[in-house]
Amino acid sequence: MNTLAHKIIMALTGLFLCFFLLIHFLGNTQLFLPPEHAQQSFNAYSSFLTGNFLVKLVSYVLYLSILLHAIYALIISKKNNNTGGHYKDDQRARSSKWYSRNMGVLGTIILIFIVLHFQNFWYVYKFGKISLDPWGHKDLYTVVVTAFQQGWLVIIYVLAMIALAYHLIHGISSGVRTLGLFNPKFVRWINVFGIWYSIIICTGFALMPIFIYFTHK
Amino acid sequence: MKLNLKVWRQKDRFSEGKMVDYSLDNVNTHMSFLEMLDTLNDQLIRNNEEPIEFDHDCREGICGQCGVVINGIAHGPLKNTTTCQLHMREFKDNETILIEPFRALGFPIKKDLKVDRSAFDRIISSGGFVSVNTGQAPEANSIPVSHDIAEAAFDSAACIGCGACVATCKNGSAALFTAAKITQMALLPQGKEERSHRVLNMIAQMDKEEFGHCSNTEACEVECPQGISVLNIARMNYEYNRASFLRSKKR
Incomplete structure (x- = not known):
């Protein structure tokens, strides 16, 4: 496989993950509802997601995407480390954005976060001991609320969302370029769209733990 | 001083x-x-x-x-x-x-500040040309090219192949150079004939020369003496995706 094919895998998996984030975000906005409503609708939503065959299929695509995105990032970084030049005096930073040069570092932070995030909620929901709510659904809402009573966890989540925002700002425009969008007007649109998409989604996600931390004392 | x-x-x-x-x-x-x-x-x-x-x-x-x-x-x-x-x-x-000197794996140093950039020549040899019979110059208006297209092709053709893009790229990628050479021809009717072969061959050669991946940091455009746009890279990606898609359909 050549360098462009590697990048296409990164772009396709990355853009799929971006799209997933939107769905994940929209679903999770239910956490902003008043507690009594939020518990019912959030738990019903979670239970709908686990019971649905199509959603299950998409979830496998999701796991595969995360895996491929990380593996190809490693392959690409390993080669790039080797092929790039190293200077005694290196002022090349002036010509590019820091986050575009450090996608690997940001990605590693996000990967560590994903492991933590899975352990916090996904693992508990699938394999952990979890009580039922009055409507007969697994009470994930209480798990979420309990988790976000810990200030340090809220801080980690917010920091991870900052890393994610920068990762996405570069990732969306870079991914679309890899797929071959070259019309200057549309490229400009995508760049602006990508920045807003990243900021809105990541701010929204970051607000969830903050909101729960301050409203459920 | x-x-x-x-x-x-x-x-x-x-x-x-x-x-x-x-x-x-x-x-x-x-x-x-x-x-x-x-x-x-x-x-x-x-x-x-x-x-x-x-x-x-x-x-x-x-x-x-x-x-x-x-x-x-x-x-x-x-x-x-x-x-x-x-x-x-x-x-x-x-x-x-x-x-x-310019540093990258694809640019070995020959001596002092002198760098071997023959990798660029080999990328050009692999596809950076149009196959036409030489002879008398043909009538200029026999193949119409619009002003905008001609200007865009000239913008890409302005690349002088100095290698500053590779030296500036943290990955030592030759994407901007290769993309400019692919784009200048992909834009013109004479170059469209061999566009699929060209992009596949030139990218294969680019990889063979040990240049890195393009991370779209866009540093190359900033330091390019000719200000070659990174949108050339987008065009190269488009040409590559198009060629790969058509190729797999033929088989």
Whole structure:
């Protein structure tokens, strides 16, 4: 496989993950509802997601995407480390954005976060001991609320969302370029769209733990 | 003006190089950077030392032969300027200037500041041409090309192949160079005939030459003496995706 094919895998998996984030975000906005409503609708939503065959299929695509995105990032970084030049005096930073040069570092932070995030909620929901709510659904809402009573966890989540925002700002425009969008007007649109998409989604996600931390004392 | 220079000296391809200090007096501010190096070489020869080797040819900023990394930036501090068009008035008296060759795995150092950029030639040989019978020049209006398309193709063709994009890229990627050469032909009717072959072959050659992946940091466009747009890379990606898709359909 050549360098462009590697990048296409990164772009396709990355853009799929971006799209997933939107769905994940929209679903999770239910956490902003008043507690009594939020518990019912959030738990019903979670239970709908686990019971649905199509959603299950998409979830496998999701796991595969995360895996491929990380593996190809490693392959690409390993080669790039080797092929790039190293200077005694290196002022090349002036010509590019820091986050575009450090996608690997940001990605590693996000990967560590994903492991933590899975352990916090996904693992508990699938394999952990979890009580039922009055409507007969697994009470994930209480798990979420309990988790976000810990200030340090809220801080980690917010920091991870900052890393994610920068990762996405570069990732969306870079991914679309890899797929071959070259019309200057549309490229400009995508760049602006990508920045807003990243900021809105990541701010929204970051607000969830903050909101729960301050409203459920 | 007086200058303190730190220059990369390397005996040949296989030996280890190092930075060597030189001081140079009476530098005229109107000198180009290469003339300053000539002056230094003159001083070295008079002292029976070996002169510093560096690439240069037209010294008019159009041939793409010259190019060194000056104070950590390819072609020095000025925007859209080759090393030969950089003048000593851009530097201060008594300034220390670090001079290094372009570095990348695809650009092995031959000696001192001289770099082997023949990888670019091999990329061009693999597809950077149109197959037409030579002979008399054909009638110019027999194949109509609109003004906008001609201008866009010229913008891409402005690439002088100096290699500053590779030297600036943290990954040592030759994407901008290869993309400019692919785009200039993909835009024109004469080049469209072989577009699929061209992009697949040139990218295969680019990878064979040990250049890295493009991370779209866009640093190459900033440091390019000709200001070649990174949208050329987007066009190359499009051409590649199109060619790969059509190829798999044929099989």
